[in-house]
Amino acid sequence: MIIEDIKTRMKLTGMTNTQLSSLIDSSQAQISLFFKGEGASLKINSLQKCFDELGMDTGIYTRRYELAIRAAERLKKNSIEKVSLLSKEEMVNATKLEQINQFIDVDFQEFQKIKEAGIVDIESTYPFFRTTVLQLMGTGAQPTKSSVNTSLFNIAKVIGLLAPVGLLAGPIGLGISLGVNSLTRASLISLPKIGKSIYPLISMTELILKRKK
Structure with a gap:
């Protein structure tokens, strides 16, 4: 599951939700809801920035x-x-x-x-x-x-x-x-x-x- 993949990658780099939200131009609340799977979604550009910052190369x-x-x-x-x-x-x-x-x-x-x-x-x-x-x-x-x-x-x-x-x-x-x-x-x-x-x-x-x- 993509959420678990992102969270695991964050653990590897030591990145917090707050740090990630600032890097991908999203709010901490939005990130938290996204990780909880409570209906929140990230815009395509924010999700791509997330992948880029965490070194997750889908390309x-x-x-x-x-x-x-x-x-x-x-x-x-x-x-x-x-x-x-x-x-x-x-x-x-x-x-x-x-x-x-x-x-x-x-x-x-x-x-x-x-x-x-x-x-x-x-x-x-x-x-x-x-x-x-x-x-x-x-x-x-x-x-x-x-x-x-x-x-x-x-x-x-x-x-x-x-x-x-x-x-x-x-x-x-x-x-x-x-x-x-x-x-x-x-x-x-x-x-x-x-x-x-x-x-x-x-x-x-x-x-x-x-x-x-």
């Missing part, structure tokens, strides 16, 4: 997305199969994007541990980034729900992760398979909070890593 997701878009554009002439097998070093060499080196390269077991612990951001791993690049190769910079499902279907089909028969022979079936149904009810309860819409990318990443074991 990191946009920067990763933009990097993935650039990588997908530079790799679009390559096959899905080839890109799915690229090591981090090979992708850097192929795209000339040195920032890719900053991602954490992990195997299947390490990826699972990161997902389950929720300490390190799973999207900071190279395997997840590679899956994102593969998806964006099929959707471009303006994806829709339909194009995302179609892209996932094509990836799974090309690299041999999907049988061409039955329910999963279409984008919607694949989205279901790679989404919530790929995780047991018990695992959903025990896992750190992960948005349901991101499950397919995580599951596809796991399937690719399993194939490479």
